[in-house]
Amino acid sequence: MRSPRGAPLNPPDCIVEYARIAEPRLRAFLDDKLRALEALPVALRDVADALRDYLLRGGKRLRGALLLLGHEAAGGHREAVLDASIGVELLHAYLLIHDDFMDQDDVRRGGPTLHRALGADHLGSSLALLAGSLCEAWAYQLLGAAAPMAARTIEQVIVGQMADLRGPRGRELSAAEVLEIQRAKTGTYTFELPLHLGAALASASQPLLDVLSAYARPLGVAFQIADDLLGTFGAPEVTGKPNASDLREGKRTLLVARALEKASAADAGRLRAQLGRPDADVDELRAILRRSGAEASARADAERFCDDALRALDSPLAPERVADQLRAIAIYAVRRAL
Secondary structure, three states: OOOOOOOOOOOOHHHHHHHHHHHHHHHHHHHHHHHHHHOOOOOOHHHHHHHHHHHOOOOOOHHHHHHHHHHHHOOOOHHHHHHHHHHHHHHHHHHHHHHHHHHOOOEEOOEEOHHHHOOOOHHHHHHHHHHHHHHHHHHHHHHHHHHHHHHHHHHHHHHHHHHHHHHHHOOOOOHHHHHHHHHHHHHHHHHHHHHHHHHHOOOOOHHHHHHHHHHHHHHHHHHHHHHHHHHHHOOHHHHOOOOOHHHHHOOOOHHHHHHHHHOOHHHHHHHHHHOOOOOOOHHHHHHHHHHOOHHHHHHHHHHHHHHHHHHHOOOOOOOHHHHHHHHHHHHHHHHOOO
């Protein structure tokens, strides 16, 4: 990785350009679809408004940009898959909305999570979950022939999320087991799925798909580690979400698994005693994660996995322009937390 630690990184040009193209297209799609909600005899205007705000509040638009790059890598033209790229962004929104509810988070992208915006009572939460499922249905419509491929990956994500939820209530997981769950939960759908969707829609060869996987799989792991670091040590005003919820929910992240393996007996005992408690002393837990070496170890792992992803792009099967943009995305996606 090539940027000095602590240097602020702006999104790569390809993501900025994609967001410029995608935002008005997403807005127009939502205006058309949400009109059906507002036309019903039961008042659903608040749901439509809250969902529109949630979906247009920003975000990296990473997955849509990756779908376009996968299509270009296989010789396609981006105009042919702009609708599909909106579909993968809606698929991401569906997962976020449900994840926010399951984690009982209050903030996403600097604003209220959807279930909070709708009141967070049983009715509001139910409406939020249904709105998330609506995004999933729209996504499959826009993905067209690629929808079955997306559905198979989402199956893995859902199983991974189930394991993630049950994790704090089961036995302690090793670092390797945590990484296995994280690969299923987020690794495949963040990078590999959009790249493969775009490439498949341009009838990509299997060798090219293999190159994209060799890039995407280690990068997905690095990205999740970076996300865990941000979720524990990142500034909420920068990340747009709280930085204590993972510890207070007792999530089995790589940071926690490494700390339990490396910490002194006293520190490990304190970590076990406070992890998952709403009133946990988060500052003390962060200190244990640092003192044990878990933070430094996780950062080194993220660097290593990202370097593996970058090396995969040296293949002659990766077009030079696409490879350069994928390198920039990898460094941005991981270095944001390092």
